[in-house]
Amino acid sequence: MQRKATPGAAERGRGLRTARGQVILAALVLSLGLGATGWMAVSQHRQEQARIEGEFQQAADKLFERTLREIQLFMEVLDSIRQLHSLSDQVTPEAFEEIVRKGMIYQRRILGAYGFAQSIPHEMREAFEGQALKRTLVRSDGTGGFTPMEVQAAYYPLTYQTPPGGLGLPEGYDFTAREEDRAAIESMRRWGVFALGGEPVGLPSASSAARDLYMYAPILYPAGPGARDLAGFAIGLFQPGRILAGAMDGEARGVRARLEAAPREAPASDEAWSYARHFSLANQEWQFVAEADPAYWAGERSRLPERVAGTGTVLSLALAGALLLLAGRSRRIEALVSRRTAELADANRRLEAVMEERRELEDEVLRISGHEKARIGRDLHDSLGQKLTGVMYLFSAYRQKSGDGQEEADQIAATLKEAVSQVRRIARGLAPVALTEDGLPDALRRLAEESSALFGQSVEFYAEREGRPRDAATAEHLYLIALEAVSNAVKHGQATQVVITLDYDEGGGRLVIEDNGCGMSASRKPDREGGSGLRIMRHRAEVFGGALDVGDGEPGGVRVTCRFPVAPSSA
Numbered sequence: 001m002q003r004k005a006t007p008g009a010a011e012r013g014r015g016l017r018t019a020r021g022q023v024i025l026a027a028l029v030l031s032l033g034l035g036a037t038g039w040m041a042v043s044q045h046r047q048e049q050a051r052i053e054g055e056f057q058q059a060a061d062k063l064f065e066r067t068l069r070e071i072q073l074f075m076e077v078l079d080s081i082r083q084l085h086s087l088s089d090q091v092t093p094e095a096f097e098e099i100v101r102k103g104m105i106y107q108r109r110i111l112g113a114y115g116f117a118q119s120i121p122h123e124m125r126e127a128f129e130g131q132a133l134k135r136t137l138v139r140s141d142g143t144g145g146f147t148p149m150e151v152q153a154a155y156y157p158l159t160y161q162t163p164p165g166g167l168g169l170p171e172g173y174d175f176t177a178r179e180e181d182r183a184a185i186e187s188m189r190r191w192g193v194f195a196l197g198g199e200p201v202g203l204p205s206a207s208s209a210a211r212d213l214y215m216y217a218p219i220l221y222p223a224g225p226g227a228r229d230l231a232g233f234a235i236g237l238f239q240p241g242r243i244l245a246g247a248m249d250g251e252a253r254g255v256r257a258r259l260e261a262a263p264r265e266a267p268a269s270d271e272a273w274s275y276a277r278h279f280s281l282a283n284q285e286w287q288f289v290a291e292a293d294p295a296y297w298a299g300e301r302s303r304l305p306e307r308v309a310g311t312g313t314v315l316s317l318a319l320a321g322a323l324l325l326l327a328g329r330s331r332r333i334e335a336l337v338s339r340r341t342a343e344l345a346d347a348n349r350r351l352e353a354v355m356e357e358r359r360e361l362e363d364e365v366l367r368i369s370g371h372e373k374a375r376i377g378r379d380l381h382d383s384l385g386q387k388l389t390g391v392m393y394l395f396s397a398y399r400q401k402s403g404d405g406q407e408e409a410d411q412i413a414a415t416l417k418e419a420v421s422q423v424r425r426i427a428r429g430l431a432p433v434a435l436t437e438d439g440l441p442d443a444l445r446r447l448a449e450e451s452s453a454l455f456g457q458s459v460e461f462y463a464e465r466e467g468r469p470r471d472a473a474t475a476e477h478l479y480l481i482a483l484e485a486v487s488n489a490v491k492h493g494q495a496t497q498v499v500i501t502l503d504y505d506e507g508g509g510r511l512v513i514e515d516n517g518c519g520m521s522a523s524r525k526p527d528r529e530g531g532s533g534l535r536i537m538r539h540r541a542e543v544f545g546g547a548l549d550v551g552d553g554e555p556g557g558v559r560v561t562c563r564f565p566v567a568p569s570s571a
Contacts, residue, residue: 113166467504493517
C-alpha cells in the first residue's frame with residue numbers, strides 16, 4: 001500500500017530545501033566577501049609598497065644632493081687655503097693659524113684638519129731642514145714611526161698644519177714617500193686639479209666602509225710660456241663619514257648611506273630598495289650608495305591594509321551569520337542581503353575616501369613643506385659665509401704683497417660676483433611673498449626679469465587674455481612649474497631665449513614655457529627627459545587637476561605646456 005506524504009512532511013521538506021538554499025547562499029556570500037576583502041587588502045598593500053618605495057627614492061635623491069653640497073663646501077674651504085698661498089709665498093705658520101682661527105673656525109664640521117706642503121729641490125734640502133724645521137725630512141717606517149727620507153731630486157714636505165698633529169703627520173713628512181701620494185702629485189702637476197692621495201699615516205683607520213683620505217689642492221706658479229710648476233699644495237683630511245653625517249643631520253631616518261670609490265663594474269644589489277649614483281671626485285670616480293633599513297617598511301607603512309582586511313572580514317562574517325539566522329524567511333533574508341550588501345559597498349566607499357584623504361594630505365605636505373625652505377636658508381648661510389670668508393683670505397694675502405695688484409683685485413671681484421650669484425640662485429627657489437591667483441602675472445613677470453639678470457639670457461613674459469587660476473595654491477604651483485622650466489632651459493638646454501606665456505580660453509588656463517635650446521634629444525639631461533625636475537612638475541600639475549605636456553618647440557628647443565583650472569566667472 002502506497003503511503004502519501006502528509007502536509008507537514010511536505011512543509012518540512014520545503015523548509016529543509018529552503019534552509020539548505022540559505023546555507024548555500026550564506027556560504028557563497030561569505031566566499032565572495034572574503035575574496036573581495038582579500039583582493040582589496042592585497043591591492044592596497046601593493047599600492048602602499050609602491051608609494052613607500054617612491055618616497056625612499058626621493059629621500060635617497062635628496063640625501064645625495066645634500067652630500068654633494070657638503071663635498072663642495074669641503075673643497076671650497078680647501079680651495080681658500082690654496083688661494084691664500086697662491087697669492088703670497090710669505091705666509092708664516094703664525095699668520096696661517098691666525099687666519100684660520102678668525103675666519104674658518106665655524107667650518108670645523110667640514111674640514112677638521114688641514115696643512116700646507118711646499119716643493120723643495122734637493123739642493124735646498126739642507127737649508128730647509130736647518131732653518132725651517134730644524135730636523136730631517138722623514139717618511140713612515142711602516143711600524144708607526146718615521147725614518148729619514150732617502151735622497152731624491154725633489155721633495156714635498158709638510159711645512160705646517162692645524163691643529164698640530166691633526167693630519168697624523170710630523171712636520172717635515174715628505175708626501176713623495178708613498179706611491180698613492182706620488183700619483184696624486186703627478187696628477188696635480190699634469191692637470192692642475194684637486195687630487196686624492198692615500199690614507200692618513202698616523203691616524204686610526206675609519207670604521208666606515210669608505211676610508212679617510214688626504215685631499216690635495218695644487219698651488220701652481222708660471223714656469224714659462226704655457227707651462228706651470230707645482231710649487232706646493234694645500235692638504236685636507238677628507239672623511240666620508242663626517243661628510244655623510246653633515247648631509248644627513250638627523251634626517252632620512254631608516255636610510256643607510258655610504259661613500260666609496262666606484263668599482264669598475266658595480267655589483268648587483270639584492271636589496272628590495274637600493275639607490276646608487278656615480279660622480280667624479282678630484283681625480284677619482286666615486287659612488288654614493290643608499291639602502292633602506294630593515295625596519296624602513298615597518299616605520300613608514302600605515303595600517304590601512306589591515307583595517308581593510310579586518311573590516312571586510314567582519315562585515316562578511318556578519319552578513320553570512322545573518323543569512324544563517326534568517327534561514328527560511330526568504331523575503332526578509334533578501335532584504336537583509338540587500339541591506340548588508342549596501343553597507344559593505346558604503347564601507348568600501350568610506351575606505352576609498354580614507355585613501356583619497358591620505359593622498360590629498362601627502363600632496364598638501366609636499367606643497368607647504370617648511371623643511372625645504374629651512375634647508376634653503378641653511379644653504380644661504382653656509383654658501384654665502386664660505387664665499388665671503390674666502391674674500392677675506394684673499395684680501396688679507398693681497399695686503400701682504402707689493403707691486404701691481406690688478407690680477408688679485410680682479411680675482412677678488414670675481415669671487416664676490418660668484419657669491420652674489422650663488423645667493424640669488426638659492427633664493428629663487430622660494431615662492432614670491434603673498435602670491436595669489438590675482439598676482440600670478442606679476443610674479444611671472446618678476447621671474448622673467450630676475451632670470452634674465454641671473455643667467456644673462458633673454459627671458460620674456462607675455463600675458464594674453466585675462467583670467468584667474470582656481471585658487472592661490474594653483475597659482476603657486478604654476479609659478480614653481482615656470483621656475484623649474486626656465487632653469488632647465490638655461491642650465492640643461494643651453495637656451496639663449498625663453499618665452500613665458502599665460503593665456504585663458506573657454507577650456508581653462510594655459511601656461512607655456514618655450515625655449516630655443518638644443519632640445520630634449522640633443523641635451524640628454526635628466527631634468528629634460530623624465531628626471532626628478534620633470535616628475536615634480538607633473539606631480540604639481542596633478543595636484544591642482546591640471547595636465548602637463550613636454551615636447552619639442554617650433555624653433556627648436558623644448559615647449560612645456562600646462563593646462564590648469566580657472567576660477568568661476570563672476571558674471
